[in-house]
Amino acid sequence: MQDLPAETDIAIVGMAAHLPGAADIEAYWANLRDGRSAVRRLTEEEILASGESPALLRNPNYVPAAALLDGYDRFDAEFFGFSPKEAAILDPQHRQFLEVAWEALENAGHTPEGFWGVAGVLQRFPCDFEKLTVLGVEDRGFLGGEAEEFRV
Template identity: 75%
Template sequence: MSADISETDIAIVGMAAHLPGAPSVDAYWQMLRSGTRAIRQLTEDELIAAGEDPANIRQPNYVPFAAPLDKFAEFDAEFFGFSPKEAAILDPQHRQFLEVAWEAMENAGTTPERFDGTIGVYAGCGMGSYFYFNICSNRDMVRDVGMFLLRHTGNDKDFLSTRVSHIFDLRGPSINIQTACSTSLVALHYASQALLNGECDMALAGGVTIELPQMRGYFYKENEILSPDGECHAFDHRAQGTVFGSGAGCVALKRLDDAIRDGDHIWAVVKGSAINNDGAQKAGYLAPSVEGQARCVAEAQAMSDVPA
């Protein structure tokens, strides 16, 4: 093993993403290079076509900006072994994550049946609004299938990772992670720990959230986290809030020495990670503390042996 390689290093050997304006990682990279924005202002015609109430649009605190996910409703049900009815029941978040999980393995040059070892899944998704907006309003489907199966097997947050493991016959740990905005990063942390602990030999880590209905603006309210003008100025003195978007992402991870041994294409190396919590030290429930974040950064640096 090279002196630059630690036995705790984790390799990213595959990755996939479906993001606003970018259906793939390559397309997202091109957006970054060209400075193209994914957040855009919606016209009144677009808003009305999406079902927005014209009275809402005229409100002074209505912000007509969004980061919609193109083709979020499209799904190759037959490829994943679903009937059209089963696919219609399934939350689009589950569908999208199935797609990026497969694409991440494909990007890694791996198919589950040919992988020598176990593959784990660590992931989380957003609130399942599809269930309330689309499923519950379909009385015939509710009566035919039953509320239990509709809610739990097709739309519950708790079944995202298990769904992936079942469809692809993955035998490693299958764990759902829910930590709000940090879900995908925490999923990567625990997936890395599972690899280091020998619980699996490859791990899929990521997350998905789809805002429904799509192509809608939002109401700005003071002291909430949404931006008053539809702009998201991250790490900038002009920052006033965020803009919610939709998307899905997944990475395939292996222990670095295994990836080198197997001749994998290595996109990046995770040298170390750390998680903690602010407890009651936050400035507010929605505002993490500087001290807590600093401690987490310092711990991650210590774990990775990488100086600031």
């Protein structure tokens, strides 16, 4: 093994996640260890309350199951410097990204006051929230394969 100069060193010192059926990394590992699935059957009431068409329930190919993320609607906008209006139109994936990045720093034992250098967090994922909400796109079938970056 070769010693590298300090300016190229990278350290992964913290980890965090919000996943279906697991609010944190520990719960995720427990689910894996115990063979617990995060996928659950949806009730007809849940499906209709989410805005889906009643015709969908009659489709023989429809599987009423999902791996849902709990707590996605709880975001401390003020903590992250957003107004309530900004938070309302902020992509839920972006809100989750901010929360998880912060939790990863906490998991690593870091506080903002303790940083003397640069810390970077980068995430890429499909992002079509704007098309689904602001632009009012009805046909969701074409919304795949796009990615945006969020950086902290």
